[in-house]
């Protein structure tokens with residue numbers, strides 16, 4: 001059986017981006033692979049949570065893993081810091097990770113733009129710790145969203161470098177995985193960029209959001225005054241609404257609104273109402289189990 005590894009940082013509740021980028025694939029993979037799904041508590045320390053917040057969020061992610069359907073009889077669920085060998089491998093891999101290549105990582109550049117001085121070294125070596133998480137299990141597949149693709153490239157670089165240096169084939173090459181399809185990027189509701197925990201109020205829809213909250217967030221999503229020419233190119237904010245429909249709504253619903261967009265009769269209020277309804281249908285059973 002193939003080995004599968006993935007983790008989520010305990011930095012708050014899970015949102016639809018986490019679900020469709022990662023957890024959905026965890027569920028599909030747990031039946032026929034040897035799965036390790038962990039809670040990346042070490043990784044979340046780069047932003048210095050209080051101990052109380054860290055413990056609370058760790059338990060919350062665990063509850064959400066279970067509520068989504070990760071089955072502890074099929075998958076190993078663990079806290080990253082409970083496997084101290086990860087930290088040991090991280091130290092060893094750091095000896096052959098270059099500062100220059102770490103400084104060029106997109107997620108590092110983004111983070112230092114948002115969080116200027118002082119930059120902690122944990123942020124710089126974040127991809128090395130992630131490589132240790134994956135390589136420690138000799139994993140073949142890593143189900144993650146699009147934003148983690150470059151980190152997987154680095155993981156392969158570090159594993160291969162180790163193999164070359166010590167003339168071994170000890171570490172296999174893991175791949176970021178989504179069942180033969182492109183990796184997913186779920187957009188947020190604020191018209192730009194991805195859904196994220198720290199992207200601002202209203203951008204993310206969480207798996208614990210009540211029906212009312214979901215409705216409110218979706219109805220406030222950014223739109224524009226609507227297309228004026230048939231079959232025109234969609235602006236980003238509208239593309240995002242369609243992408244979100246793509247994951248929670250039925251194909252007929254999506255083609256209905258596509259047609260309305262293309263012949264310029266679309267009413268975004270109706271579209272958002274439908275989107276909120278479909279999100280509620282998807283989220284409420286998970287919330288109930290949480």
Ligand code: TYM
Pocket residue numbers: 005006007008009010017018019020021022040043129130133134142143144145146147148184185186187194195196
């Ligand atoms: P984290 O906690 O930011 O996100 C957890 C998972 O959710 C995915 N994700 C998304 N996918 C699609 N669209 C979005 N808007 C979206 N937002 C989040 C992420 O791609 C990820 O799969 N570094 C990792 C945690 C980690 C890890 C690992 C993952 C640490 N070690 C080893 C895999 C293997 C992170 O910060 O994920």
